[in-house]
Amino acid sequence: MVKRKASIACSTAFVLSIFLTGCMASEPANNEPKETTKTGEKKLEEKVVVYSPHGKDILQQFEQKFEAEYNVDVEWLDLGSQEVLDRIRSEKNNPQADVWWGAPSVMFNQAKSEDLLQSYKPSYADSLDAKFHDPDWYWSGTSQTPEVIMYNTKLLKKEEAPQDWDELLEPKWKDEIIIRYPLASGTMRTIFSAMIYRDYKDTQDATTGYEWLKKLDTNTKEYAANPEIMYNKVAKGEGKLSVWAMPDVVMLKEQKNYPFDFIVPKSGTPVLTEGIAVVKGSKHPEAAKAFYEFVNSEESTKTLAEEYYRIPTRSDITDLPAWISETEINAMDIDWKVFEEKSNEWMEDWDTNIKNKEKDKKE
Incomplete structure (x- = not known):
């Protein structure tokens, strides 16, 4: 079942009421810059929905870390890889997921051919060998399995x-x-x-x-x-x-x-090359891109390697566990x-x- 926070509707309404009151009291000048993320990108939406087969341990940890860093609510659904693909297919006309995190590359290629994914070239693109991403960046690899x-x-x-x-x-x-x-x-x-x-x-x-x-x-x-x-x-x-x-x-x-x-x-x-992709028609596209980047950041890549034994696809990650080179x-x-x-x-x-x-x- 999708993990949800019971209080989000109430807290969102409360924050919204404060925001509106503030706006009526003091409207910003037209030339005042819009709120952005720390990377200078567009303002993130209030939540991001992730479909993934990675299991509750990884999903809960990355939920907590992402929420703490970006103040964006993470909702996730833990399913098998094929079940994720089938669900995204069934939701094509009304997408519910923003990010698909985890599945063999062949499944992402199937989803691409069915027009289910949104192209996105991440900031770390230069660190990925060609075999670890789609030529048109409809998915990129996060780990080798x-x-x-x-x-x-x-x-x-x-x-x-x-x-x-x-x-x-x-x-x-x-x-x-x-x-x-x-x-x-x-x-x-x-x-x-x-x-x-x-x-x-x-x-x-x-x-x-x-x-x-x-x-x-x-x-x-x-x-x-x-x-x-x-x-x-x-x-x-x-x-x-x-x-x-x-x-x-x-x-x-x-x-x-x-x-x-x-x-x-x-x-x-x-x-296998395990991948990540933005779902086409995502309701929270900026939050989806932020989560995409977060999952394959240098810090997250090391976390996945050290705590969850994922072999990175990025070529620029150093100080990885010895078992990666010894096996x-x-x-x-x-x-x-x-x-x-x-x-x-x-x-x-x-x-x-x-x-x-x-x-x-x-x-």
């Missing part, structure tokens, strides 16, 4: 856990895997699409990839409705394994003491345009023809 195999450290030693994607299909992992329901998750869509793409890139045929996903489905005990359910089930030992985003796994381990660790698949893994990531060579074009088709086929089909036959 490698995908990994997550395991319960109370139940498995590092050497016992699968070391690569194909090892997840071994019979010993039957009913030991808990997976976030892929259709609602940009992370899971990317992982599943990557498993198809490994063969598809050479054959232009998804059959081998579908067979791989069928075998994974056989070993999957449950598709969790949201990440929190998945985390809790793996932590409790209802399943020993999952596949997920490396930064989230490290954060859960370091900050919340979950019994988690990860394996970076040795054959290679998809590395070896073998990034898969992926044509993201293919993902953009084929991902929906692949996921619909998985949902219709693969998910739980073997279990249904037995029942």
